[in-house]
Structure formats: C-alpha cells, structure tokens
Amino acid sequence: MNQPTSTPLNYEQAGVNYDLIDPLKVAAQRAAAATAGNLAGHGVAEVAASRGESAYVVDVGPFHLASIVECLGTKTIVADEMARLTGRSHYDAIAQDTIAMAVNDLITVGATPLVVQAYWAAGGSDWFKDADRAQALTRGWQAACDACGVAWGGGETPALAGIVEAGRVDLAASCTGIVNPKSRLSLGDKLGAGDAIVLLAASGIHANGLSLARKLTERLPQGYLTEIAPGLSYGEALLAPTPLYANATEALAKAGVPVHYAANVTGHGWRKLMRHPGRFTYRIHTLPTVPTVLAFMAREAGLDDKEAYGTLNMGAGFALYVPASEAQRCAEVCRAAGHAAWVAGQVEAGERSVVIEPLGVRWAEGDLHLRG
Amino acid sequence: MNQPTSTPLNYEQAGVNYDLIDPLKVAAQRAAAATAGNLAGHGVAEVAASRGESAYVVDVGPFHLASIVECLGTKTIVADEMARLTGRSHYDAIAQDTIAMAVNDLITVGATPLVVQAYWAAGGSDWFKDADRAQALTRGWQAACDACGVAWGGGETPALAGIVEAGRVDLAASCTGIVNPKSRLSLGDKLGAGDAIVLLAASGIHANGLSLARKLTERLPQGYLTEIAPGLSYGEALLAPTPLYANATEALAKAGVPVHYAANVTGHGWRKLMRHPGRFTYRIHTLPTVPTVLAFMAREAGLDDKEAYGTLNMGAGFALYVPASEAQRCAEVCRAAGHAAWVAGQVEAGERSVVIEPLGVRWAEGDLHLRG
Numbered sequence: 001m002n003q004p005t006s007t008p009l010n011y012e013q014a015g016v017n018y019d020l021i022d023p024l025k026v027a028a029q030r031a032a033a034a035t036a037g038n039l040a041g042h043g044v045a046e047v048a049a050s051r052g053e054s055a056y057v058v059d060v061g062p063f064h065l066a067s068i069v070e071c072l073g074t075k076t077i078v079a080d081e082m083a084r085l086t087g088r089s090h091y092d093a094i095a096q097d098t099i100a101m102a103v104n105d106l107i108t109v110g111a112t113p114l115v116v117q118a119y120w121a122a123g124g125s126d127w128f129k130d131a132d133r134a135q136a137l138t139r140g141w142q143a144a145c146d147a148c149g150v151a152w153g154g155g156e157t158p159a160l161a162g163i164v165e166a167g168r169v170d171l172a173a174s175c176t177g178i179v180n181p182k183s184r185l186s187l188g189d190k191l192g193a194g195d196a197i198v199l200l201a202a203s204g205i206h207a208n209g210l211s212l213a214r215k216l217t218e219r220l221p222q223g224y225l226t227e228i229a230p231g232l233s234y235g236e237a238l239l240a241p242t243p244l245y246a247n248a249t250e251a252l253a254k255a256g257v258p259v260h261y262a263a264n265v266t267g268h269g270w271r272k273l274m275r276h277p278g279r280f281t282y283r284i285h286t287l288p289t290v291p292t293v294l295a296f297m298a299r300e301a302g303l304d305d306k307e308a309y310g311t312l313n314m315g316a317g318f319a320l321y322v323p324a325s326e327a328q329r330c331a332e333v334c335r336a337a338g339h340a341a342w343v344a345g346q347v348e349a350g351e352r353s354v355v356i357e358p359l360g361v362r363w364a365e366g367d368l369h370l371r372g
Numbered sequence: 373m374n375q376p377t378s379t380p381l382n383y384e385q386a387g388v389n390y391d392l393i394d395p396l397k398v399a400a401q402r403a404a405a406a407t408a409g410n411l412a413g414h415g416v417a418e419v420a421a422s423r424g425e426s427a428y429v430v431d432v433g434p435f436h437l438a439s440i441v442e443c444l445g446t447k448t449i450v451a452d453e454m455a456r457l458t459g460r461s462h463y464d465a466i467a468q469d470t471i472a473m474a475v476n477d478l479i480t481v482g483a484t485p486l487v488v489q490a491y492w493a494a495g496g497s498d499w500f501k502d503a504d505r506a507q508a509l510t511r512g513w514q515a516a517c518d519a520c521g522v523a524w525g526g527g528e529t530p531a532l533a534g535i536v537e538a539g540r541v542d543l544a545a546s547c548t549g550i551v552n553p554k555s556r557l558s559l560g561d562k563l564g565a566g567d568a569i570v571l572l573a574a575s576g577i578h579a580n581g582l583s584l585a586r587k588l589t590e591r592l593p594q595g596y597l598t599e600i601a602p603g604l605s606y607g608e609a610l611l612a613p614t615p616l617y618a619n620a621t622e623a624l625a626k627a628g629v630p631v632h633y634a635a636n637v638t639g640h641g642w643r644k645l646m647r648h649p650g651r652f653t654y655r656i657h658t659l660p661t662v663p664t665v666l667a668f669m670a671r672e673a674g675l676d677d678k679e680a681y682g683t684l685n686m687g688a689g690f691a692l693y694v695p696a697s698e699a700q701r702c703a704e705v706c707r708a709a710g711h712a713a714w715v716a717g718q719v720e721a722g723e724r725s726v727v728i729e730p731l732g733v734r735w736a737e738g739d740l741h742l743r744g
Contacts, residue, residue, distance in 0.1 A: 017497035017531075024506040025529055028490065031514040032524035039523050042484055046523055056525030058486055060550060062434050067548045069441065069489040071530045112414055114430055117441040118400065119491070121542055125389035134396040142403040151411050151418055152404035153428030156544070157397055158443045159389075163542050168535045170493055172528070174546035176439045178432060 022369070049187040052277070054105040054264055057179065057187070064179035066111035069119075070101035072171040075210045075239075080167070081224055082235040089133045092140030093241035094171065097207045099144040100242035101266075102173040104318060107249045108262040110184035111177035116145055118155030119172040123164035128157075140241075148246035150175070184253055188276045190260040193349040196327035197273070197282060200248060201340035202317035204240035204291045208266045209312045213238055216301055228296040237293035245318045248337045252320070255333045261321040270309040271368045273319055273354045284345035284356045288315035305359040310367070321347060394741070421559040424649070426477040426636055429551065429559070436551035438483035441491075442473035444543040447582045447611075452539070454596055454607040461505045464512030465613035466543065469579045471516040472614035473638075474545040476690060479621045480634040482556035483549035488517055490527030491544040495536035500529075512613075520618035522547070556625055560648045562632040565721040568699035569645070569654060572620060573712035574689035576612035576663045580638045581684045585610055588673055600668040609665035617690045620709045624692070627705045633693040642681040643740045645691055645726045656717035656728045660687035677731040682739070693719060 029052070036046045039058060047064060050057035055068040075097055079090040103113045118141060128134060145152045164170050179185050205213055217234070220226040224235030245264075252259055263275040273282045290298075294315065298308035308314055318339075322330045327343045334341040352365040401424070408418045411430060419436060422429035427440040447469055451462045475485045490513060500506060517524045536542050551557050577585055589595040589606070596607030617636075624631055635647045645654045662670075666687065670680035680686055690711075694702045699715045706713040724737040 020497040020500045021529060021531060023503070024500050024510065027507065027510050028513070028527070028529065031510050032490075032526055035514060035517045035522070035524040038518060038521045039486060041521050042486060044486060051526075056487060056489070056523075058523065058525075060435075060486075063432075065437070065486070065548065065550075067439070067487050067489060067525055067546065069491045069527055069544075069546045071491065071493055071528045071532070073530060074532060074534055077534050114411060114414060114416065114432075114437070115428060115439050117428070117439060117546060118404075119441050119443065119544055121443060121544070125392040128392045128396050131395070135399065138396065138399050138403050141400070142407060145407045146410060149410045149413050150407070151428075151430065152407040153430075153439055154404055154423075155400070155441055156443045157393060157400065158445060159393060160443070160446060160542060162446055162449050163537060163540045165535060165537050170532060170535050170542050172441075172491055172493070172544070174439065174441045174489060176437065176548045178437075 047187065049189065050109060053187055054108045055111060057109055064182055064185060066106055066109050066179055067176045068102055068106050069172060069174040070105055072098040072101055073207050073210055075207050076169055076171060077214060078210060078235060078238050082239060083133065085225060085235065089136040090239040091133050091136035093239050095137050095140030096144040096241035096244065098171045098173050099141065099148070100244050101207055102175040103148050104245050104264045106175045106177050107246050108186065108264055110179045110186040110259065112180065112250060113148055113150045113175050113177040113246055115153040115176045116150045117153050117174045119174065120155065120157045121160050121164050121170040123166045123168045124161035125159045127159070127167065127169055144244060148244045149250065186259045186261055188261040188278065191276055191278060191280065191321055191347065193280065193347055194324055195260055195321045195347040196324045196343055197284065197345040197347065198320040198322060198327055198330045198334065199288050199316040199342050199344040200245055200318040200334055201288055202291060202313040202315050203243050204293045205238055206242040206266070206313060206317060212301060212311065213297060216297060219300065229292050232292065234293065234296065243317055243339060245339065248334045248339050251333050251337045252330060257322060257326050257330050257333055259320055259322055263319040265313045265316050265319060268368055269311045269313060270316065270354060270356065271363050274352055274368060279350065279352050281348040281350035282345060282354045283348055285358070286342050286344045287358055288342050288344065290315045306361045309356060309359065309361055310363060419559065421561065422481060425559055426480045427483060429481055436554055436557060438478055438481050438551055439548045440474055440478050441544060441546040442477055444470040444473060445579050445582055447579050448541055448543060449586060450582060450607060450610050454611060455505065457597060457607065461508040462611040463505050463508035465611050467509050467512030468516040468613035468616065470543045470545050471513065471520070472616050473579055474547040475520050476617050476636045478547045478549050479618050480558065480636055482551045482558040482631065484552065484622060485520055485522045485547050485549040485618055487525040487548045488522045489525050489546045491546065492527065492529045493532050493536050493542040495538045495540045496533035497531040499531070499539065499541055516616060520616045521622065558631045558633055560633040560650065563648055563650060563652065563693055563719065565652065565719055566696055567632055567693045567719040568696045568715055569656065569717040569719065570692040570694060570699055570702045570706065571660050571688040571714050571716040572617060572690040572706055573660055574663060574685045574687050575615050576665045577610055578614040578638070578685060578689060584673060584683065585669060588669060591672065601664050604664065606665065606668065615689055615711060617711065620706045620711050623705050623709045624702060629694060629698050629702050629705055631692055631694055635691040637685045637688050637691060640740055641683045641685060642688065642726060642728065643735050646724055646740060651722065651724050653720040653722035654717060654726045655720055657730070658714050658716045659730055660714050660716065662687045678733045681728060681731065681733055682735060
C-alpha cells in the first residue's frame with residue numbers, strides 16, 4: 001500500500017461545487033414551500049415541520065403520508081469500472097444502495113415505507129444489452145424491497161441518449177409511506193436536552209463521498225484493485241451495499257421505543273448529527289468501528305479527523321435520538337434487527353454544534369447548510 | 373417550407389430500440405409483482421389490478437394510495453437548442469411537461485394528486501450557473517404544481533458529472549396521491565361495451581415522439597427556426613407545454629360524472645386507447661383538431677395516418693371512458709375546466725383493437741405491448 005501524498009484531497013477538488021448549486025436549491029425550497037396551500041382544496045394539509053427534513057409529510061386524516069425521491073449519485077461509475085476489471089456485476093449491491101438512499105431518508109420522519117418506484121434512466125437503448133447487469137439490478141432491487149418490507153410499485157426505464165452518457169445509467173428511487181399511528185412522527189419537536197444518541201453501523205462508504213473515492217484511485221498504483229485488507233480490493237469494499245435501516249425503525253415502533261428524532265448520515269458526514277434546527281449540542285463520547293474502506297480513504301486522501309468525519313460516515317450510518325432511559329433498549333432492538341449499534345452520546349442544551357470528544361473535533365452551526 | 377423527402381422517418385431510426393429494453397422491463401415487472409406480499413406485514417394490500425396500469429395503487433384502509441415516478445425524456449435537448457438559437461429559456465414549459473408526465477398518469481387510476489417531488493439531475497455543478505434557466509425551471513415547476521393543486525414536497529438536485537452529459541439535465545417527477553372515496557378508482561373493472569370515449573385536447577407533441585422530432589430537424593434547412601405557421605417556429609411549437617388534466621378529473625369527481633377508465637395518450641400514440649387489457653374494440657368516429665406541429669411532423673417525416681396516430685397524440689392528450697349517458701356532460705365539465713373535448717367514439721364488445729373510422733386505420737392487440 002502506498003503512502004499518502006503530501007497534498008490532501010477534498011470534496012471540491014473531487015468535482016462537486018455546492019456554491020453553484022445552492023442558489024437554485026434555496027430558490028426551489030422557497031417556491032416549494034409556497035405551494036403548501038394547494039392541499040387545502042383537497043381537505044388535507046402539510047405538516048409544516050417536515051419542510052427541510054429528509055421527507056415531506058402530509059396529514060391526510062387517519063395518518064400522515066410521507067414521500068421522497070432520492071438519487072444514487074455516481075456510485076454506478078465504480079460498479080462499471082469494477083465490472084470492466086473483474087467481469088462481475090455489482091448492480092445487485094447498487095440497487096440496494098439506491099433504495100437505501102430513499103428508504104433511509106423516509107424513515108427518519110417516523111414513516112413506514114410502503115411503496116418504492118424505480119427510476120433507471122440509461123444512456124441509450126444499448127445499455128440494456130448487458131443481461132448480467134440488468135439481471136443483477138433487478139434481482140438486487142427486489143431483494144432490497146423485500147428487506148425493507150416495501151412493495152415495488154413499478155417505475156421508469158427510459159433510454160435517454162443525449163442526456164445520460166452512453167454506457168451509464170442514472171438510478172433513483174421514490175418512496176411513499178405512512179406515519180401510523182401519527183404519534184410515530186419524529187420531526188424533532190420532542191427532541192430535548194438529555195436525549196441519548198444511538199448510532200447504527202455503516203457498512204462502508206454508502207453512496208456519499210464517491211467523487212472523492214473515485215478521485216483517490218488516481219493516486220493508487222493499482223486503482224480499484226488495490227488491496228486494502230487481505231483479499232479485499234478497494235473497489236469491492238466501496239461497493240459494499242448500504243444497510244437498510246427500516247427493519248430497525250419498525251422494530252423500535254413495535255417494541256414501543258419512542259424515537260424523538262432520526263438522521264440519515266449521508267453527505268456532510270457527522271455534521272448531519274445536527275440536522276435538527278434547534279439549539280442543541282450533540283456530544284459524542286463513543287465512536288463506532290470505522291469501516292476498513294473509510295479508514296483507508298481518510299489515510300490515503302490525507303484527511304484529518306475533522307475532514308474525515310465531516311465528509312464521510314466513518315461507521316455511523318444512521319442516528320437515533322431517544323430518551324436516555326430508552327437508549328440501551330433502543331440499541332438492543334436495533335442489534336436484534338441485525339445492526340451493530342452504539343449508545344454514542346447525548347443531546348445537551350447549548351449552541352447548535354456537534355462535539356466528538358474522543359477526537360477533539362467540533363462543528364458549529366455555520367458548518368452545515370441544508371435549509372433554505 | 374420544404375417538401376417531404378422520399379424516405380420516411382420512423383421511431384427506431386430516431387434512436388429508441390424497444391427490443392433491447394423490453395426484456396429488462398418484463399423481468400422488472402415480474403420481480404416487482406413478486407414484492408406485493410411485503411405489504412401484508414403493514415396491514416395494507418396492493419390493488420392488484422393496478423399492476424400494468426399507469427400508477428401503482430395500495431389499499432391503506434380509509435382510501436387508496438397511488439404513486440408513480442415519471443421521466444421527461446429528451447425534450448430538454450430541444451429547449452437547450454432553442455435557448456442557444458433565441459436566447460430564451462423554455463424551462464418553465466419544460467417543468468410543466470415533467471410534472472404532466474407524472475400527474476397525467478397518476479390521475480388515470482382515479483387519484484387526486486397531492487404531492488410532487490422534483491428530480492433534477494444535472495451533468496455537473498456548472499449546469500446550475502445559468503440563472504435564467506434555473507429560475508425558469510423553478511418558476512414553471514411551482515406554477516404547474518399550483519395548476520394541478522399539488523404541494524411541491526421537495527426533491528433532489530444532484531450534480532452527476534460522468535453520468536449525465538455536461539450541459540444537460542435529466543428531469544423526472546414523482547407523484548403521490550389518494551383515491552378518495554375509493555369508488556373513484558378507475559382501473560377498468562367498470563369499463564363495458566357501450567361506454568363512450570371522450571378525448572381531451574393536446575397542446576402539441578407533449579413529451580413523446582421527441583426523438584423523431586429532433587431527427588426531423590436534420591431535414592429542415594432552418595432546423596428549429598423553420599416557420600410552421602406565421603410567426604411560429606418549429607422549435608417554439610414543440611415546446612408548447614403539456615396540458616395538466618388533473619383539474620378535469622377533479623371537476624368530474626365533483627360533478628359526479630363516473631369515470632370507468634382513463635388513458636394518458638403518450639408513447640404509442642392512439643394505440644394507447646386500448647391500454648385496458650379487456651376484449652374491447654375502441655371505435656372512433658370523431659377526430660380532435662390536429663396541433664399544427666404534429667401535422668407538420670407527420671407531413672415532413674412522411675408518416676401515413678397509421679404511423680402518425682400510432683406514434684404521436686395527433687391532438688388527443690387524454691382519454692376518458694364514461695357511460696354513454698354521461699358523455700356530453702363529461703365533455704362539458706372538461707371544457708369548463710379549460711380543455712377542448714370531443715365525444716369521439718365508443719367501446720364495443722369484440723377483438724381488442726382500436727378503429728379510427730374517419731381514417732380507415734385499425735390496430736389489433738399485437739400492436740401494443742405494455743404489460744409483462
């Protein structure tokens with residue numbers, strides 16, 4: 001394994017410039033908020049606190065309706081490259097990643113996911129010629145739906161030559177669910193000082209930080225085939241599928257563990273722990289195990305702890321905020337559902353910030369811009 | 373205006389090869405159908421008759437839930453080209469087209485659309501630099517949501533360099549709605565011989581047949597700027613936004629006009645009139661006005677009536693199947709909602725087929741493959 005070079009890599013060098021995207025995003029958020037009144041004509045109303053949260057919630061009377069659309073991002077490029085190098089399609093894992101992007105966001109509001117729709121936009125009809133890849137994608141999509149207890153409703157498989165690059169596919173998923181009973185709604189109004197933070201294990205990079213991950217291969221003499229542990233290539237490790245946390249949130253509901261808030265740890269890494277807009281300090285005392293591939297990336301890209309934890313999930317895929325008295329039981333229920341889990345910290349009154357005590361890392365309010 | 377050349381254009385020459393896509397589509401439909409049982413764990417059940425229809429429906433108890441994701445396709449390429457030629461962004465119209473793709477499908481099952489999510493995947497951060505285009509897209513999206521009475525819940529604006537082509541954007545929309553009361557469900561079990569077919573006016577090409585439309589510009593000496601009527605360029609005419617028919621279906625429900633079935637006329641043109649799987653002949657006696665741009669395309673591409681009506685909407689954007697006794701009232705309610713409407717034909721017992729009597733055109737069952 002080679003040594004880190006002297007120049008650290010960061011996310012902007014790796015190709016995504018949020019300064020260009022954010023003005024549109026803010027304008028879109030404002031325009032979207034202005035449409036809420038349209039629902040009155042149908043006798044229903046938005047749950048306004050869901051604006052800016054990970055899924056949009058509408059009160060339809062007997063329960064709440066939650067919906068979302070989410071994109072996989074550029075992880076398919078890694079899968080395509082690994083298929084070229086090894087002859088094996090990882091599109092079954094890629095399918096799970098795509099569904100995880102939608103479902104893991106939807107469940108943060110307390111919703112039970114019910115229906116997933118597939119959006120597979122290929123760069124022309126030829127993309128569909130590779131039967132192995134198509135079968136892997138279909139098989140993985142079905143398995144992921146089964147794993148989170150949702151029905152695969154249908155979807156779109158357009159051939160978009162001229163929009164999507166030849167040989168590539170743009171994968172996304174929409175998900176619809178219900179919050180039932182309504183008391184499961186976890187938009188954060190119940191979040192309070194003293195609550196515990198329970199972190200659920202990540203399996204690897206998931207689908208955020210892939211631009212950085214791809215950029216890094218340029219520094220690796222064997223690229224994606226670089227061994228990062230005995231018998232494990234960098235490419236294989238990157239393609240570990242994202243866990244589906246819906247079985248954990250459903251098990252918590254069944255067990256009667258109240259969830260005050262939840263955050264899906266995606267872009268912005270651990271800065272997402274202060275996703276809630278309230279004035280709270282999130283103090284972490286226990287760190288989850290860092291997946292091998294993320295430790296490797298942090299080292300090779302020359303990221304310090306603040307950069308690594310502020311960009312990648314570093315082992316924390318999902319965060320649950322529960323009453324302190326329920327923290328151990330929350331972790332146990334999640335473990336029983338198959339997820340390693342840590343009672344990792346607590347919520348305190350104070351400046352909106354995240355403090356990772358074991359690393360001496362701190363982010364303040366200005367380090368996270370998610371709301372318009 | 374130039375004369376048609378001797379070689380007619382068809383859809384496959386224009387770039388979409390369904391023979392390559394269909395095997396995956398069929399495999400995906402089968403895999404999707406196999407996931408229906410997952411809903412039992414949540415105490416809800418799919419409405420099986422919605423498999424193969426335009427939106428997926430789940431019975432959640434007090435009402436049905438309907439959901440869908442739909443793609444705009446390649447119409448943005450026309451908008452991009454026209455912006456280059458004229459300096460004006462048509463992304464407000466493009467936004468309406470994208471929402472129409474989702475909403476006009478969702479309402480076919482009898483659903484009231486409630487929430488739209490935006491999926492705007494750009495070919496890199498630079499796409500967002502064009503503030504005029506971004507503003508037009510946002511403005512048009514909001515206006516279209518207002519026009520169909522839905523809340524814009526949120527969405528995704530990823531920068532996907534390496535997946536989406538530089539300078540392009542992949543636009544899609546998901547939509548969630550409810551069928552309430554459940555008696556509004558229009559999956560076709562009520563469709564019967566004697567029902568009338570009411571056609572609602574199209575505004576132009578909508579978002580299907582764009583590959584053909586773009587291919588055609590190669591034959592036009594002035595390309596998109598070719599005048600097809602005084603003061604109207606081919607490009608401008610192509611970019612007339614798709615009507616949103618949700619106000620018509622909502623008005624019909626309010627007026628108590630029972631809708632037995634509905635079809636959104638998109639790809640496959642009028643062959644879509646036999647979308648329902650039953651053994652019925654759909655006999656058309658009255659033709660809607662053909663939009664100027666579609667008459668121009670049919671002529672310039674050398675399409676005969678069967679090809680033109682079997683590929684393009686030729687003026688019929690949406691079809692409603694209602695009891696014959698309600699046909700005139702159905703048309704009147706739709707006109708009052710702002711849509712030109714024609715009582716255009718009737719449903720007969722017989723071989724599954726579409727017969728356009730004024731044109732001597734007929735399609736049989738084998739001419740439409742939509743279900744897996």
